[in-house]
Amino acid sequence: MIDELGSDQPLSERLDAARARPPSAEGALEVALLAALAMRTQEAASALAGAKDVAESDRHAVISALAALWSGDPRRALVAADRAPDSADGRALAAEALRLDGDLAAVHARLEGIVEGHAFARLVAAHAHVVDDPRRALALLWGFEAGGLLGARARRIRARAWLALDPPEPVRARDELSAGVWRLVRLGAPDELGRAYLLMAEVEGQLEQGRGRAAQWLARAHPLLVRTGTTFDQELLRRAFRRFGRRAIDRLVDQDLEQQIEGLRGAGARASDLSRAAEDAHSGGGQSGRIEQDLRDALGDLAEKGEALIASLESALVDKERTGKLVEVVRGMFLLQSRAALDKEIPRLALSLGGESATLGVLRDGAFAPVSEAGPRPPELDGLTSALGSVLEEGSARILGGDERVFGIVPIRVADADRVLVLRGIGRGGRAAEVDRLQVLSSVAVAAYERTRSAEALRLAAARDAATLEAIRDAIVTLDGDGRVRAINGAGAALLAVARADVEGRPLAEVPGLAALAEAARRGVDDETVSLPHVDVLVRARQYDGGTVLTIQELGRARQLAHKLVGSAARFTFDDLIGEDPAFVDAVADARRVAVADVPILITGESGTGKELLAQAIHNASPRASHPFVGVNVAAIPRELLESELFGYESGAFTGARAGGHAGRFELAGRGTILLDEIGDMPYEMQAKLLRVLQERSVLRLGGTRAIPVHARVIATTHRDLERAIEDGAFRLDLFYRLRVVHLRLPPLRERPLDIPRLVVHCLEQHASRHERPTLSVAPRVMAELVRYRWPGNVRELANLVEGVASLTPLDAREITEVPRIIQRTGSAPPARAPAAGAPSSPDEVESLEDAERRAVAKALAAFEGNILQTAKALGVARGTLYRKMERFGLK
């Protein structure tokens, strides 16, 4: 059995394993033992009953005894243990039962001869000594090494012994318990854990700084012992609650009485000794005169001390009664909610302190004007006016008059009007104590008036705050420091779809569906999108002293703001894409198909081919059409600002950062679409950051620490040849694959000559519509030139040129008859010679020096497999210069 108590394996695991074994009598006993230790009393009893085959065995007797002990029944445990009188386990358990029953002499008899070799017997022996001889208890457990319940109990007994020493050593007791608690938590032994917590409360109660913590340990012990403790444990718990919950004043009174009782006891003992000595002297024929004198003195002392004790007891009782009445009056005053109620009720309440009548009044124009009263009005009041005035001036309670006409005067100085309470017939006897009591009454009455005044001011302020909240169109929710809803305005209740009465005063985290909002409040978010079950909202949380204010906007409204901020909105649809050229039609058909699929799209094509227009059309045909479309021209944003533009920044992230931070384009896009225009121009080091965002679907604001989820779909466009850029080391291959899940290529206009007349006509119709004039036609000769022209600027160039020509055509003209000058100058024939190899085909493709330099460095590094010395040599720069360039270009 003892091995079972010394195991460190959690009881629940061992019990599960025992239950899983094939049924047998021995197995049932094992289940009984473990269930008893885990405080599963019923299961232990059933298992014992099921082990009938071995009911006569020592082991059955021992486990029955243990189960009875653990369930708090030492008498039954003793009977069971006595069924195994020759077993050391049985004897040890019988001794423990006797110890719990308080028969310590019998404990030692049972343990004789087994303490040294039996761990549990040793524990029982030490436990039996812990109060009367704690040093012996500690000596018995010296070098005791065991795990499991045995180890934990040894530590608890040692802790109790340290506490029982004179002087006690609570710090050592605490160390013992600390180690024991860890073991018990792991074992899952709730009863032992409860006892350890209870003892920890006692330990902390003895430490100067620990009294506050004692209550915490008691609070931990309480649920465990109520559930699993024995009757004895629960009695100890009650005692501990009485001890740590009592008022300090009660303790002082008790100490005083205890001292007097001790004095009386000492005097009695001395008188008794002297009495016996006198008898001895008398029977021995000796001189007893001196002894008798001492005896008379001792008896006198005894009587004196007895009187003193009786007086103290009476005084304590009277004080308690008076204090009790005062407490009732105070309680009554604080239940009153208005000044009018206080004015009316104070005399009635005060009269319960004693006396014949109580009158409350104010001094007005040199006369006492009663406001309210209880009992008959004293006829002497008029004669007291000047005394009442001086009491009010001094601000201290006073008792006036002699034995027959005693008045207690209580000043109540409050802001709106000073009041005086006159109590007739109070204060007979114990005058000083009575003045103290009246002074308390005065202070309490002042506090009660001030409280009602403050409460009224607070009510007004609350009404004003509520009106202010209602006037705000945004949803506002205020939380207290514990995350409870203090107030919510009408807009808030409507947006969050809750009834105010259901949420006010309740933790926001517990309101169904609003846990995400509570979490955002806890983190102090700043313009963060939070998805609630019925709506997506943009949340800003501001901490204030004692709580948080949440400003919540529906994302739809926030989207309008986003459009305003980024100046971008998707206007075009697939209907705006004009063309019947097969390559163009295929690209648009592909775009229509992928619009509904939620995948990243890469659109390539020369400048002016309509990449952004296609992106907008995809957005508007997608399920995200009701969400924002946010475009970012990567090439147009300075390299230094790109990261903060895309990902946003926190307040103070860099010099010039806006207070309160700034949401990035990814955040603004919300659940919509973000267009990364001219992605091919993105700096190399930014590409890694973008890749990370796309992989993790979250952004980290600059200077921020919190990941903000990204829900937006990404469409990227470029006029560059990205594959070549990858080869040149200017574009990351992994980012390319991440973006190019679907690749749409828009053909240049020169490759779709059949579409040119249609586009020209479309542009002329649009011009006519805008300017409210008839649609111009185009002379066949001019149209032929337009079709032959190479259109390096593609559709954009065509639209601009047609717009310009139409605008210059006289208002009375119906036809464009002249070939535009640019076409005349440039000529519409193919160029005389192809551009030199590697030369850009259009001005848009001219590469910046920096890009060229980055490409050169990347190429050289690749060629020399990262060898810095050789690379630097080949590039004709110093090693340090190469390192600096690598850092600048984000190359490794």
Next chain:
Amino acid sequence: MSIARRSGELVLLPVLDPGAAAPFYELLGFVVTSEDHEEVVLEKPGMQLVLERVDELEKDNGRPRIEVNVDIDILDRVWRTDGRDDPTLPGPTLAPEGVFEYRARDPSGNRVRITAPLPEPDR
């Protein structure tokens, strides 16, 4: 980098071998979110940890210390993994406020203060 930068719940920790250090932090409830030769990024609710490779660590008193709050089962696992489960040894320190504390070191020798509150009893 030789000094840990700590900003909110993001901790950058220099280690000699991020790959070797990561399992220790996984034991503490972190989950690896990305890793390469130079760094391993791990996360647990409310905390992101970046283990950064360095060639040499500073002396002990210049090294960063981090504090991780875990539940008691995780503390028990760390305790056992550290080979401290000798029944005769005392458990992790129990502070008077009811919090267990254990000071461990990660494979690079960084000091990690692990705390676990006492489990709340079922009421």
